[in-house]
Amino acid sequence: MKIILYASIALIAVSFFILVVYLARTLTTLQEALRRLTAAIDHMDKEVQSIGAETTQLLKKTNALADGVQKKVEGLNSLVHAVSDVSSTVQSFNRSLQQISASVTKQVETHQEKVVKIMQWGNAFVEIWEKWKERRQKR
Template sequence: MDVLLYISALIVAVAFAILVIYLVRTLKSANKTLTHVASTMESLEKQINGITKETEQLLHRTNALADDIQKKSESLNPVFSSVKDLGQSFQQVNQSIQHVSNTITAKTNQQSEQIAQVVQWGQVALDFYEKLKARKKAENSEIN
């Protein structure tokens, strides 16, 4: 019976040794896997840091570009106001010429002997309008 006890102890010892060998192999494999995961995470962290820096630079450039566009847009506002004022001035000149024309027509019907003088004033007004128009056009071309 003692022999049987020794054989059982030997079988248990051999089984325990086999279990320990497989446990060591499993732990070594797990260690390699964890090492690989750690290196992958480190590489991923470096890539994310690079992407973050590039994104920050892009954001700064975008903000600078938006500020530049805003400044240029604001600087164009007076130009548009000037063009609007110029259009109003032309409209007033056109209304004045229309009024003069209407007045000339009415006066012509009333006073036929003053027709020559009115025609001369009309010509002066047209010349003035053309000169004003030419000057405004020259000013606009200098602005642009």
């Protein structure tokens, strides 16, 4: 019976040794995995910091671009106001021309008979002038 007891103790010792060896290998593998995970996390941290810096630069450039666009829009607004003023001036000028034209038309209609007489006298004067020139050339 002692042999069975010694054999059992030896079997338990061997089993415990095998368990310790597998446990040591598992812990070593786990340690390697944790080391790789730590390295990956460090790499990701550096990448995130790099992306953060690039994002900050991009944000600054975007703000500068937005400021430039804003200034150009303000300049364009002043141009639109100037064009609007020119349009108002042209409309006023057109109204003035229409009023002058209406006034001239009214004056012509009022003095139409006088204008017709003046034109008749003018035609008569031109005819007399031409006849006088013909007679002068004949002499």
